[in-house]
Each structure stands twice: as C-alpha cells, then as structure tokens.
Amino acid sequence: MTHPTIETLLNVVAKGDDKAIAALLAEDVQFLPPTYWKTWTGRAPVAAILGHVGQIFTEFRYRRIMGDGADWALEFQCKVGELDAVGVDLITLDNTGLITQFEVVMRPYKTVGALRDAIMERVMQDPRFIGFQSALS
Numbered sequence: 001m002t003h004p005t006i007e008t009l010l011n012v013v014a015k016g017d018d019k020a021i022a023a024l025l026a027e028d029v030q031f032l033p034p035t036y037w038k039t040w041t042g043r044a045p046v047a048a049i050l051g052h053v054g055q056i057f058t059e060f061r062y063r064r065i066m067g068d069g070a071d072w073a074l075e076f077q078c079k080v081g082e083l084d085a086v087g088v089d090l091i092t093l094d095n096t097g098l099i100t101q102f103e104v105v106m107r108p109y110k111t112v113g114a115l116r117d118a119i120m121e122r123v124m125q126d127p128r129f130i131g132f133q134s135a136l137s
Contacts, residue, residue: 002065005097006072013089014060014078018051025099032103034087035116046102048128049119056080056118070094080118085111 002010005024012020022043031040031049040046054060060078063086067073072091079085087106094100106112123129 003067003069003072003093003097005093005099006065006067006074006091009091009099010062010065010074012054013050014054014057016051016054018047021050021054022047025102026094026096029099030101032101034104034106034112035119044128048126049123050102052119052122052126053115056115056122067091080111080114083108083111083114085115 009021009024012024025043025046027043028041029043029046031046033040033049040049057078057080060076062074062076064075065072066075070093072089072093074089074091075086076089077084077086085106085108087104090101090103090105091099092101106115
C-alpha cells in the first residue's frame with residue numbers, strides 16, 4: 001500500500017504545479033538534484049525547482065513504486081527535449097507524512113546536462129530565485 005503523500009506526489013509532480021508540490025514538503029525539506037552536487041533547503045525553493053522540472057519533463061511517468069513507511073523509491077522515465085531519461089526519486093517522509101528529503105538520480109549524462117541547461121534558463125528568468133540563493137547550501 002502506498003503512503004497518501006506518495007499517492008499525491010504521483011499525481012502532481014509532472015504537472016509542474018509548485019503550489020501542489022509545496023503542500024507535500026516539510027518546511028526544512030532538502031532537495032538533492034541530479035544536475036550538480038549541491039543541496040537546496042526549504043519548502044519554497046524546493047517547490048519552485050520541482051515545479052520548473054515538472055514543466056521541462058515531457059512524457060513523464062512513474063514506472064515502479066518501491067517503499068514502505070518513511071522511505072520510498074519512485075522509478076520514472078521522461079524526455080528532456082528529444083532526449084530520453086530514466087531516474088529514481090528517493091523520498092524520505094517525516095512522522096507527519098511530509099517530505100523531508102527528495103533526492104533524484106538520473107541517466108544518461110547527456111540528458112542530465114540538457115536538464116541542467118533548461119533549469120538554468122528558467123531560474124535566471126524567475127525572480128524568486130534571487131532570494132532563494134541563500135537556501136542553496
């Protein structure tokens with residue numbers, strides 16, 4: 001049986017709706033992206049990043065859901081532009097069911113690079129990210 005937070009996440013992540021995603025995140029959530037070795041911390045910046053990612057990915061779908069209790073692995077496939085990708089969202093929930101850690105591993109390298117470029121283009125035009133820079137640890 002899948003946790004209610006995971007069920008909701010399955011339905012909102014690909015839509016790029018940062019407000020719906022934010023409702024699932026703990027205030028001090030940590031996001032570890034596949035595009036570089038830094039961690040984003042905080043509900044607002046993590047929701048914004050995941051919202052942009054949901055708008056960049058096309059043909060996104062979860063293929064397998066594995067987990068129980070606080071720890072979950074959600075295998076996905078998608079496209080970034082014309083490039084295919086597969087990956088895994090590694091999710092940790094707190095005792096209230098909110099996401100405290102969201103780590104993404106993804107391949108191939110070329111698609112991860114295309115995702116990095118697409119994210120950078122978007123965040124450079126998103127005024128929220130000027131304030132979010134302090135959230136990057």
